[in-house]
Amino acid sequence: VWSLVRSFDQPQKYKPFISECTSRGDFKVGTVREVNVRSGLPATTSTERLELLDDEHRIFGVRIMGGDHRLRNYSSTITVHPETIEGRPGTLVIESFVVDVPDGNTTEETYYFVQYLINCNHNCLADVSEKIALHTNSSGQTNSVEW
Known part of the structure; x- marks a missing residue:
């Protein structure tokens, strides 16, 4: 799970609303990426900066710097x-965010929109992680799945 989350240059691996990503830099704090957003959302691009990357404590932070969207x-x-989940090894992913409320929207509308995106990303992260775990099993038995 962590290897997917920390892949600043390839968020499209588990974020279903991202179609493409190009980045500049060496994938350390300060690196900037340009993200193309899939159709269906009120955006086409986003410029994002890696703010925090702590492999020891598995913490990852991103700030949106610009783009044609309303998430200022x-x-x-x-x-x-x-974590141990139902007696099996697993992973707990926690994401927190802050964002300005756009003109014409309420705090609740903004919260629910961002929370929807995060939930979609986390569901996809679980699916992709599970597929990777199952795919990498060389003995023919089902691996323990980390979410």
Whole structure:
């Protein structure tokens, strides 16, 4: 799970609303990426900066710097925690965010929109992680799945 989350240059691996990503830099704090957004959302591009990358504590932070969308002053922090879920090894992913409320929208509308995007991303992250875990099993038995 962490290897997918920390892949600043390839968010489209688990974020279904991203179609393409190009980045400049060495994938350290300060690196900037340009993201193309899939149709169906009120945006086509986003410019984002890597704010925090802590492999030891599995913390990842991004800030949106620009783009043709309404998420102004958006930043998020994701933490990834190994957990035991129903007696099996798993992963707990927590994402927090701050964003300005756009003119013409309420706080609740903005919250629900961003939370919808995050939930879609996390569901896709779980699906992709599960497929990777199952695919990498060389013994023919089902691997323990990390979400």
